[in-house]
Amino acid sequence: xxxxxxxxxxxxxxxxxxxxxxxxIRSLRDCKDFDVRIIGLSYDxxxxxxxxxxxxxxxxQIPYPxxxxxxxxKRLEHIHSIEKIDVxxxxxxxxxxxxxxLGPELKKWGIHTFLxxxxxxxxxxxxxxxxxxxxxxxxxxxxxxxxxVQQIDDLGDEFDFPMVVKGRYYEAYIAKSKAxxxxxxxxxxxxxxxxxxxxxxxxxxEIDIAGLGxxxxxxxxxxxxxxxxxxxNGKGWSGVVLGDDNLVEMARKFxxxxxxxxxxxxxxxxxxxxxxxxxxxxxxxxxxxxxxxAAGQNLPAALVKLVLKMPIKYFTEYEVGKMFVRYSWDLITxxxxxxxxxxxxxx
Amino acid sequence: xxxKKNIAISESGYLFNPSTGxxxxxNQMAFKILEFIKEEKPIKEMSAQIIEExxxxxxxxxxxxxxxxxxxxxxxxxxx
Numbered sequence: 001x002x003x004x005x006x007x008x009x010x011x012x013x014x015x016x017x018x019x020x021x022x023x024x025i026r027s028l029r030d031c032k033d034f035d036v037r038i039i040g041l042s043y044d045x046x047x048x049x050x051x052x053x054x055x056x057x058x059x060x061q062i063p064y065p066x067x068x069x070x071x072x073x074k075r076l077e078h079i080h081s082i083e084k085i086d087v088x089x090x091x092x093x094x095x096x097x098x099x100x101x102l103g104p105e106l107k108k109w110g111i112h113t114f115l116x117x118x119x120x121x122x123x124x125x126x127x128x129x130x131x132x133x134x135x136x137x138x139x140x141x142x143x144x145x146x147x148x149v150q151q152i153d154d155l156g157d158e159f160d161f162p163m164v165v166k167g168r169y170y171e172a173y174i175a176k177s178k179a180x181x182x183x184x185x186x187x188x189x190x191x192x193x194x195x196x197x198x199x200x201x202x203x204x205x206e207i208d209i210a211g212l213g214x215x216x217x218x219x220x221x222x223x224x225x226x227x228x229x230x231x232x233n234g235k236g237w238s239g240v241v242l243g244d245d246n247l248v249e250m251a252r253k254f255x256x257x258x259x260x261x262x263x264x265x266x267x268x269x270x271x272x273x274x275x276x277x278x279x280x281x282x283x284x285x286x287x288x289x290x291x292x293x294a295a296g297q298n299l300p301a302a303l304v305k306l307v308l309k310m311p312i313k314y315f316t317e318y319e320v321g322k323m324f325v326r327y328s329w330d331l332i333t334x335x336x337x338x339x340x341x342x343x344x345x346x347x
Numbered sequence: 348x349x350x351k352k353n354i355a356i357s358e359s360g361y362l363f364n365p366s367t368g369x370x371x372x373x374n375q376m377a378f379k380i381l382e383f384i385k386e387e388k389p390i391k392e393m394s395a396q397i398i399e400e401x402x403x404x405x406x407x408x409x410x411x412x413x414x415x416x417x418x419x420x421x422x423x424x425x426x427x
Contacts, residue, residue, distance in 0.1 A: 205367070205368075207368075225368075226367070226368030228368065239368075240368045240370075242365055242366060242367070242368050243353050243365035243366065244365070244366045270367075320353070320365045321355070321363060321365060
């Protein structure tokens, strides 16, 4: 291994619906136990993280997840021949399957990943979460997948309005009528493909837990956060770290039941009668992950230590009341940088 | 009656409930009463001190106090 740990990171789209990459990189750079060289792996030449040269040392474009694992393998082989990558932290739901599939090959090359198995990933998929919840004692809103517009006719028997219409990977809308369900079905199908997910609407306060499981059923750390400001995209623009042992225990129970191996985010809804519904499990760190480092649990750094078998402490404490406030910032670059990445695939 | 565990009150009268993430700004009098509750001092001691410092009768003070406590209960900030 090099003196510096070379880490490939995806999800550099620090936009209004941000990917976690920039937060992950900030956390890694914040860790005093190792030094890193960050290789940005981008899908689009306009991902802002690409131009954050104080965070990202070098960026390579990679093929979109829909291209499958073979083109990604070829591209990573080329990048690795130059950069000698030690660890890759993928941060998009849609790309995880490719990295899981390539995991054994990457390991042969000396690239480490810290990811769940394909089976574990599927169990927590939006489409199977209700089943997981029922089996392991988590409240999950009633969920159904639909693959054709005709199936919308039958939804009235099982769901009341409003109901939630969700994309296969991202995006969700609250539909108040059958016509709206149809509109959102077509919109989500066009963008994310089938099936589209229908979910019971649960009203309450949104709480998220960012955590890390060690793959053996143990929780390395978890930080609960309440969103204080939510954008029209449903993204938390500000949040505060909560001090509630019940929430940490919930994360522990989740990791024990799933034997989760990677970062994760539990998206919860606390109802007025103080019940917690698991709305979604994101199989990767959330965009606000740097808040965990600020609160005393640097989970991305812990992931790197775990995967490289460095000494690690399992977190038991954190600082309550740490807040994040996201902001937008016009990062100035030059068209030559954009051209370089667009034409050569490297910056 | 006591404030729920971990409720934090700053000297500027800012109250934070770490379990829910809710926060409130309270005025000087509310801050004083919250301090008494936090220190679990008897209501009699609190009313005596406030009557001495402010121009308020005991009856009025206790009525306002009950209102305030009712509000705190509604917000889930105190245990019985």
